[in-house]
Ligand SMILES: Nc1nc2c(c(=O)[nH]1)N[C@H]1C(S)=C(S)[C@@H](COP(=O)(O)OP(=O)(O)OC[C@H]3O[C@@H](n4cnc5c(N)ncnc54)[C@H](O)[C@@H]3O)O[C@H]1N2
C-alpha cells in the first residue's frame with residue numbers, strides 16, 4: 051500500500067519564535083496528498099507539531115520525514131543510556147530536553163551535561179560566545195579524546211552532511227537533532243500505529259500506518275519548485291521525492307555488512323544506499339488523465355478523500371416518528387411488535403372455520419367483528435360471523451368469504467363458491483416480525499419509512515441532530531438581491547439546496563474581500579460545516595484561498611473538474627469547509643457533487659453516489675483530456691440535450707437544466723446518438 055499523505059518537514063532549533071512572516075531558517079512543512087500539496091511555515095516547533103499531529107489524526111497512511119539526524123555514531127547511545135539503540139536516546143532526550151511553546155530551550159546546557167559523561171573534551175561543540183558553559187567547547191578544534199566517531203555510516207555517504215556534534219554555525223544540525231529527537235520521542239508515544247524506519251523496522255518496506263523517517267532535502271533538486279525561500283522549495287521537492295520513493299529506498303541499505311546494528315543504533319537517511327544517494331523515482335501518475343505538469347486533483351481522488359475523511363459529527367436525539375421525515379437514523383430501527391399484530395380479515399364478508407362447514411346455507415352466529423371492535427366469543431363450528439376488513443379473526447374463524455360472493459337470507463348465508471382454507475385473511479406477523487431490523491442506521495427517512503417504523507410499533511426514533519451548515523458569500527462586488535451590482539445569487543441558492551438535503555442551513559451573510567473580516571466571520575460561525583463562495587481561485591483578491599492556506603487546513607485545492615476547478619476542500623478551526631468558486635454555475639455544481647455527499651455523511655447518512663443513466667446524446671462535442679466535465683442538461687424525447695453555453699456565469703442554464711451530463715476525465719469525441727452519462731438533479735436531492 052502506498053502513502054496517501056506524505057509530509058516533509060524542515061526542522062529548526064530557533065530559540066525564539068521566528069515571526070509571523072514566513073522566512074528562511076525556520077520550520078517549513080509540505081504535506082502532499084495524492085498530488086495536491088500544502089506548504090506551511092511555522093514560527094515555533096510547538097505550532098508545527100500541532101499541525102503535524104492533526105494531520106496524523108486524519109487516519110491516512112502517512113510517510114513523515116524530518117531533516118535532522120535520528121541517530122548518533124556508534125557507541126553514543128550505549129554510553130548515554132546503557133542501550134545501543136537510537137530510540138533509547140530519543141527517550142532520554144525527551145526526559146532531559148526542555149523546549150517551551152515559545153521555542154525557549156536548554157540545548158546548549160544539555161549538550162554540556164552530555165559532554166561531561168564522556169572522557170576528554172566534547173563530543174558536542176559550538177557554544178555561543180555569550181554562554182558560560184565550560185564543558186561545551188566553542189570550536190571544533192578545542193575538542194579532544196572524547197572517543198566518538200565523527201560521522202554515522204550514512205553521513206559518510208551523503209554529500210556535505212555535517213556531523214551531529216556541531217550545535218551552531220552554518221549548516222549545523224546538532225541542535226535540531228537534540229530538540230528533534232525529544233519531540234519525536236513524544237510523537238511516537240502518542241501514535242501507537244507509528245513505526246520508525248529503520249530503527250524499528252530494519253531495512254524493509256514498512257507496513258505501519260504512519261512511517262517516520264529521516265530525510266536529507268539536499269539530495270533532491272529543488273529548482274523546479276516555485277518559491278522564493280529555499281527551505282520552502284526543499285520541503286516541496288522532498289515531499290515530491292518521498293511520494294515517488296522507489297522500493298529500494300527502504301531496502302537497499304540491508305546490503306551493508308552491519309545492517310541490523312546500523313538500523314537500530316545509528317539510523318539512516320531515506321534515499322541513501324550502501325554506495326551513496328539512490329536514484330529518485332518518477333512521480334506516480336495520480337492524474338492519469340491530466341496533461342503533464344498539471345497537478346489538479348482528479349474528481350475521484352477528491353471524492354475518495356471526502357468519503358474516507360468524513361464521519362458523522364452530530365449528536366443523537368429521540369424524535370417522534372411523525373416528525374422524522376427527511377431526517378437521518380442514528381441507530382437501526384427494530385420492530386417492537388409484529389405486523390399485523392393479530393390475524394385479521396382482508397375483506398368485508400363472512401368468517402367461519404373452514405373445516406367445520408356443512409353442506410348448504412351456513413347459519414349466522416350473533417354479533418359481528420370489525421376493526422377495533424373485536425368479537426371475543428368463539429364462533430361455534432359450522433357457523434358464519436359477519437366480519438369487516440381489518441377485524442381481528444375471532445376464535446373459531448380461519449377463513450373469510452367475500453361479501454359479494456354471499457347471499458344472506460333467513461338467518462343463514464349461502465356462498466356462491468366455498469373459498470380455500472385461510473382465504474381473505476392476513477396472518478399475524480406476515481409483514482413484519484417483532485425484532486426485525488426495519489431501517490438501517492444512516493438511512494435518510496422517506497415517508498414510506500415512517501410508515502414502516504410505525505407499523506413495527508415504534509413511536510419515536512433515534513435520529514442524528516441536524517447538521518448546521520453555514521453559508522457565506524465573499525466579494526466586494528456582491529450586493530443583496532434587488533440591489534445595484536452583482537446580486538448575491540449563490541447564498542440563497544445554496545441555503546435552499548441545504549434545506550432540500552434535510553440539513554440546517556445557517557445564513558452567515560456576505561463578507562467583503564478583506565482577510566481579517568473573512569477570518570473573523572469564519573471564526574464566529576457556530577456551525578458543523580461551512581460553504582463559502584467566491585475568492586477560491588488564485589487572484590490577488592482571492593482571499594479565501596489565501597486565508598485557508600495560511601490559517602486553515604487545505605486537503606485539496608484545484609480539482610480537475612469543469613466547472614469548478616478552483617474548488618477548495620479543507621478545514622477551518624477543524625470544521626470542514628467547502629470553498630466553492632464564485633461563478634454561480636460552478637458553486638451549484640460543486641455543492642451538488644462534492645459538498646452534498648460529504649455533508650450528508652457528516653450529518654450521519656451513508657455515503658451515496660448519484661445514479662447515472664446512459665442516454666443517447668442529443669448533441670455533438672469534442673472534449674480535451676484533463677478535467678471531468680458536467681454540462682447542464684435535460685432529457686427530451688429520450689435524448690440528453692445540453693444548454694447552449696458552458697459559461698459558468700450563465701445562471702439561465704441552471705434554471706433551464708434538470709440534470710448534468712457527465713463527461714469522463716479523458717479526451718472524448720461525442721457524436722449525436724452516442725451514449726452519455728446523465729445525473730438527474732432529483733437524484734442529487736435538488737427538486
Ligand atoms: N488565474 C486564475 N483565474 C481563475 C481561475 C484560475 O484557476 N486561475 N479559475 C477560474 C474559474 S474556473 C472560476 S470558476 C472562477 C472562480 O473564482 P473565485 O472562486 O475566486 O470567484 P470570484 O473571483 O470571487 O468570483 C468569480 C465570479 O463569480 C461572481 N460571484 C462571486 N460570488 C458570487 C455570488 N455570491 N453570487 C453571484 N455571483 C458571484 C463574481 O462576481 C465573479 O464574476 O475563477 C476563474 N479565474
Ligand code: MOO
Pocket residue numbers: 611612613614615616631633635636698
Ligand atoms: O471551473 Mo470555472 O467553474 O469554469 O468556471
